[in-house]
Amino acid sequence: MQNNVFDYIRGFGLDFDLATGLSNATATHKRYLSDMRGMYADDSAFDEILKTNDPVVYEFHEMGTPEHAGDLAFGCSITYPGKVADEYFMTKGHFHTILDTAETYLCLSGHGYMLMENPEGDWSGQEFLPGRMVYVPKRYAHRSINIDLKEPLVTFFVFRADAGHDYGTIETKGYRKLLVECDGQPTFIDNPKWK
Amino acid sequence: MQNNVFDYIRGFGLDFDLATGLSNATATHKRYLSDMRGMYADDSAFDEILKTNDPVVYEFHEMGTPEHAGDLAFGCSITYPGKVADEYFMTKGHFHTILDTAETYLCLSGHGYMLMENPEGDWSGQEFLPGRMVYVPKRYAHRSINIDLKEPLVTFFVFRADAGHDYGTIETKGYRKLLVECDGQPTFIDNPKWK
Numbered sequence: 001m002q003n004n005v006f007d008y009i010r011g012f013g014l015d016f017d018l019a020t021g022l023s024n025a026t027a028t029h030k031r032y033l034s035d036m037r038g039m040y041a042d043d044s045a046f047d048e049i050l051k052t053n054d055p056v057v058y059e060f061h062e063m064g065t066p067e068h069a070g071d072l073a074f075g076c077s078i079t080y081p082g083k084v085a086d087e088y089f090m091t092k093g094h095f096h097t098i099l100d101t102a103e104t105y106l107c108l109s110g111h112g113y114m115l116m117e118n119p120e121g122d123w124s125g126q127e128f129l130p131g132r133m134v135y136v137p138k139r140y141a142h143r144s145i146n147i148d149l150k151e152p153l154v155t156f157f158v159f160r161a162d163a164g165h166d167y168g169t170i171e172t173k174g175y176r177k178l179l180v181e182c183d184g185q186p187t188f189i190d191n192p193k194w195k
Numbered sequence: 196m197q198n199n200v201f202d203y204i205r206g207f208g209l210d211f212d213l214a215t216g217l218s219n220a221t222a223t224h225k226r227y228l229s230d231m232r233g234m235y236a237d238d239s240a241f242d243e244i245l246k247t248n249d250p251v252v253y254e255f256h257e258m259g260t261p262e263h264a265g266d267l268a269f270g271c272s273i274t275y276p277g278k279v280a281d282e283y284f285m286t287k288g289h290f291h292t293i294l295d296t297a298e299t300y301l302c303l304s305g306h307g308y309m310l311m312e313n314p315e316g317d318w319s320g321q322e323f324l325p326g327r328m329v330y331v332p333k334r335y336a337h338r339s340i341n342i343d344l345k346e347p348l349v350t351f352f353v354f355r356a357d358a359g360h361d362y363g364t365i366e367t368k369g370y371r372k373l374l375v376e377c378d379g380q381p382t383f384i385d386n387p388k389w390k
Contacts, residue, residue: 008297011311011332013321016301018213069264070295070333072353100265102203104353106211106301116206126208133351137206138265156328158267158299158353 008066018108021076021154028059028078036092039171041178041192045085056080058091058144060157071161077105079112079146079153086180090115092171093143097164103136103157105144110153113179113186116140123176125188128153141170145179147186203261213303216271216349223254223273231287234366236373236387237280244279251275253286253339255352266356272300274307274341274348281375285310287366288338292359298331298352300339305348308381311335312370320374320383323348336365340374342381 005012005025016023032054033046040046049055061075082089093115096103105114107128114134117123118141126134128144134155136142146153173195177188200207200220211218227249228241235241244250256270277284288310291298300309302323309329312318313336321329323339329350331337341348368390372383 006330008330008332010317011309011319011321011335012330013309013323014328014330015324016326016328018303018326068333070293070355071297072299072330072355074299074328074330074353098265102266104267104269106351108213114206114208122205124206126206128208129210131211131213133209133211133269135201135203135207135209135267135269137203138263140206156301156351158269160265160267160355 042085101163103159112153240280296358298354307348
């Protein structure tokens with residue numbers, strides 16, 4: 001199914017569906033709820049869902065761009081609607097291994113937030129709506145969160161191809177903040193599991 | 196009119212209109228036909244248009260991203276419909292000053308081509324349709340061309356913020372190829388002015 005379109009020497013074109021974020025030219029990596037054990041605040045609600053279902057929480061493209069500082073990695077990230085107790089479906093999120101590299105996310109459809117946090121503990125949440133771009137600055141871990149309970153959150157991302165992904169640091173510590181539904185409104189609260 | 200949203204240290208969100216490519220948060224730079232003297236093959240057709248009209252050929256965002264290798268410059272490029280004789284409206288195009296840096300363009304609306312050419316003379320044209328991303332590889336000058344005679348070509352671009360723009364080289368030499376309408380079809384032909 002994978003077309004060999006990825007000519008990083010001479011250039012190429014690649015089709016995305018602007019509504020779904022998917023592409024006929026390449027598959028995505030899928031992350032299931034079971035891949036995210038321990039990341040949601042409510043472990044018993046997490047286990048309860050898994051008794052009957054292991055939904056895809058998000059999927060994203062990994063194009064295999066050469067890890068060169070002059071190349072750019074890109075693709076779409078699709079976070080599906082859902083909650084674990086009152087906590088919205090989200091990506092694991094990551095720092096870049098080369099911490100001093102930024103990333104751009106253009107929201108193509110859906111409604112959500114980008115949660116960002118740097119090693120010094122500064123954090124912010126930037127809203128995603130169609131057409132809204134979020135600039136993730138250097139040194140910030142970043143996680144996409146879908147606050148719409150019906151539609152996927154679809155974003156197109158670009159980052160320096162050698163930036164790398166450090167999932168371990170944020171997976172061990174957790175984010176300082178969670179985004180939960182409180183009285184029907186998305187609300188950032190302190191993460192009780194944060195170390 | 197310029198909001199001070201551009202916090203490259205802590206991140207920010209920025210709204211684009213996915214149909215027009217424009218943003219309320221920032222203005223664009225406009226390039227008028229009179230800015231492009233000598234770039235179209237037919238100088239007399241060029242002069243003839245300017246007798247009565249000096250249309251905007253394209254406009255684009257320049258966000259003032261710090262020119263750091265870890266930051267990303269981004270924005271939308273909008274090329275308007277039109278022709279000079281049989282040659283479609285297009286951008287000036289440029290090399291990156293740091294030649295070994297790539298660029299991504301995601302087409303949001305319209306129909307056109309990205310014309311690319313490296314210093315050794317290799318060239319290609321990649322089609323733009325909504326949802327189609329073009330990867331401009333390192334070392335290639337690149338020019339957007341709108342082949343739709345009614346609708347603007349709107350793309351969202353991202354490149355390394357220190358890449359720089361070298362307009363002079365390609366402006367002096369010209370591109371090896373032109374894209375013209377021939378029997379109603381977009382057709383790449385040799386540029387008679389190429390030096």
